[in-house]
Amino acid sequence: MTSAAMTPIQRGFSAAEYLICLNGIVWREALRFLHQRERFISALVRPLVWLFIFAAGFRQVLGLSIIPPYETYILYEVYIAPGLMAMIQLFNGMQSSLSMVYDREMGNMRTLLVSPLPRWFLLSCKLLAGTAVSLLQVYAFLLIAWFWDIAAPPTGYLTVLPALVLSGLMLGALGMLISSGIKQLENFAGVMNFVIFPMFFASSALYPLWRILESSPMLYYVCLFNPFTHAVELIRFALYGQMNWIALAVVGGCTIAFMIGAILAYDPSRGLIRRGPAGGET
Amino acid sequence: MTATDAFSAGQSTQGFPPRPDAVEMPALSIEGVSHAYGTRRALIEIGFSVAPASFTALLGLNGAGKSTLFSLITRLFGIQHGRIGIFGHDVAQTPGEALRLLGVVFQPRTLDLDLSVTQNLLYHAALHGIGRRDARARSGEVLARIGLADRAGSKVRDLSGGQMRRLEIARALLHRPRLLLLDEATVGLDVKARADILNHVRQLVAEQGISVLWATHLFDEIGSNDDLVVLHQGRVLAQGKVARVIADAGGSDINTAFMRLTGSAAQSGSPTS
Numbered sequence: 001m002t003s004a005a006m007t008p009i010q011r012g013f014s015a016a017e018y019l020i021c022l023n024g025i026v027w028r029e030a031l032r033f034l035h036q037r038e039r040f041i042s043a044l045v046r047p048l049v050w051l052f053i054f055a056a057g058f059r060q061v062l063g064l065s066i067i068p069p070y071e072t073y074i075l076y077e078v079y080i081a082p083g084l085m086a087m088i089q090l091f092n093g094m095q096s097s098l099s100m101v102y103d104r105e106m107g108n109m110r111t112l113l114v115s116p117l118p119r120w121f122l123l124s125c126k127l128l129a130g131t132a133v134s135l136l137q138v139y140a141f142l143l144i145a146w147f148w149d150i151a152a153p154p155t156g157y158l159t160v161l162p163a164l165v166l167s168g169l170m171l172g173a174l175g176m177l178i179s180s181g182i183k184q185l186e187n188f189a190g191v192m193n194f195v196i197f198p199m200f201f202a203s204s205a206l207y208p209l210w211r212i213l214e215s216s217p218m219l220y221y222v223c224l225f226n227p228f229t230h231a232v233e234l235i236r237f238a239l240y241g242q243m244n245w246i247a248l249a250v251v252g253g254c255t256i257a258f259m260i261g262a263i264l265a266y267d268p269s270r271g272l273i274r275r276g277p278a279g280g281e282t
Numbered sequence: 283m284t285a286t287d288a289f290s291a292g293q294s295t296q297g298f299p300p301r302p303d304a305v306e307m308p309a310l311s312i313e314g315v316s317h318a319y320g321t322r323r324a325l326i327e328i329g330f331s332v333a334p335a336s337f338t339a340l341l342g343l344n345g346a347g348k349s350t351l352f353s354l355i356t357r358l359f360g361i362q363h364g365r366i367g368i369f370g371h372d373v374a375q376t377p378g379e380a381l382r383l384l385g386v387v388f389q390p391r392t393l394d395l396d397l398s399v400t401q402n403l404l405y406h407a408a409l410h411g412i413g414r415r416d417a418r419a420r421s422g423e424v425l426a427r428i429g430l431a432d433r434a435g436s437k438v439r440d441l442s443g444g445q446m447r448r449l450e451i452a453r454a455l456l457h458r459p460r461l462l463l464l465d466e467a468t469v470g471l472d473v474k475a476r477a478d479i480l481n482h483v484r485q486l487v488a489e490q491g492i493s494v495l496w497a498t499h500l501f502d503e504i505g506s507n508d509d510l511v512v513l514h515q516g517r518v519l520a521q522g523k524v525a526r527v528i529a530d531a532g533g534s535d536i537n538t539a540f541m542r543l544t545g546s547a548a549q550s551g552s553p554t555s
Contacts, residue, residue, distance in 0.1 A: 020413055
């Protein structure tokens with residue numbers, strides 16, 4: 001065929017088509033999440049165990065001075081609530097990426113990737129869908145915490161929403177970036193241990209940074225360079241109607257960097273290549 | 283009407299207007315395409331085309347390179363060398379326009395088992411930018427045609443293998459493509475389910491003018507009037523009408539022709555070794 005013959009009509013895609021696609025991907029993720037009740041329950045139980053058991057025992061040990069955004073002395077449960085909200089998003093981000101590896105191996109990702117819309121858009125939609133699911137979990141957690149008298153100012157439940165969206169995107173993009181390097185599902189659990197636990201414990205989720213500085217300056221700097229710390233602080237301040245600009249800059253910058261990295265690194269052939277010679281699908 | 287009758291009845295031609303860009307262009311053109319996994323070459327300078335409104339069988343043993351070729355056509359893999367066009371749209375240059383005209387049934391199941399039959403269809407429609415109301419109408423139509431209307435609310439994991447395949451074909455047609463790729467679509471199905479699916483796809487060609495590339499390793503799925511491409515160890519050994527390929531190979535039927543062709547290829551050395 002000559003190139004002169006390659007002059008077909010090009011229609012392009014309308015904004016409505018993009019929106020329908022986004023809506024469809026978010027809807028599908030929400031459906032899958034609601035169908036997997038065990039996942040929903042475990043996503044709630046994890047932070048509640050920290051809140052009701054760990055924090056209850058730990059508050060007698062750890063003293064907290066008045067630090068922004070708090071204007072008075074607070075219970076330890078109140079302090080760790082934003083960290084646990086971020087933890088929900090951290091686990092959800094990693095779980096979403098785990099499901100992407102699973103979908104890639106099972107073949108479901110092909111349904112998504114043969115869509116005519118641009119691949120960067122499809123992957124961004126997946127991230128947004130994962131973030132939307134994490135919001136459901138976080139607000140369910142906040143509701144239970146509210147019954148436990150761990151309440152933020154009423155407007156805080158609204159002002160925290162943009163912070164949760166941004167941190168959810170950052171952690172989801174990080175998960176997607178990690179999943180791009182995973183060749184097979186079996187490798188994912190090990191990677192989770194090297195990401196989730198270090199990120200969570202080396203942050204301000206469980207203890208304020210000044211406390212860490214007192215005990216270990218080196219660990220303090222590790223925490224300071226941990227983007228999860230800034231996600232926690234962004235959520236903490238937003239929950240009280242305040243803005244932590246440094247946290248916003250770090251989380252925003254990391255979100256962009258992780259998203260670009262994840263989209264560039266995503267290779268749909270990775271799972272297929274592995275299956276090829278062994279499974280006969282070549 | 284039984285499920286099989288409904289399935290075999292084919293789809294109506296309503297709502298499938300001919301596209302102006304479909305005229306005088308091959309439905310699919312493969313030009314000098316090569317692909318390697320590291321040092322292992324899966325496809326070597328292959329080239330052929332699929333005419334509009336035709337049924338083309340892509341015949342090859344396991345490992346011939348059929349699935350690799352499908353992954354290239356659907357842009358799951360980046361094209362390393364060569365050019366692939368779908369109704370004139372270059373898959374590498376304008377993938378969106380090319381994929382809009384393409385429906386695919388992959389060899390492994392790609393349905394979401396935890397979602398219902400209708401939910402799977404609505405999800406696929408959304409991925410092609412089809413609004414919810416239109417998608418629901420189309421889903422109802424295709425489910426009625428394939429005899430699964432009464433299973434619309436069932437979870438996909440509760441369907442039989444044949445029903446899943448029929449659903450995958452219906453899903454691939456939901457956005458009204460002009461070219462349909464099916465990669466070993468009948469693998470694992472019983473004889474009747476295989477025949478039903480093959481008949482249905484042939485009716486799509488005859489009644490709706492859809493072009494079909496049917497990858498298979500089963501000789502009995504190839505009809506005497508089909509176009510045929512023989513792929514072996516990453517190379518196209520023969521292409522043309524089935525009768526012509528058989529005559530050129532000096533065989534008495536497709537089976538002996540294939541054995542002669544692949545035997546010759548083996549004698550001249552394995553290209554993937």
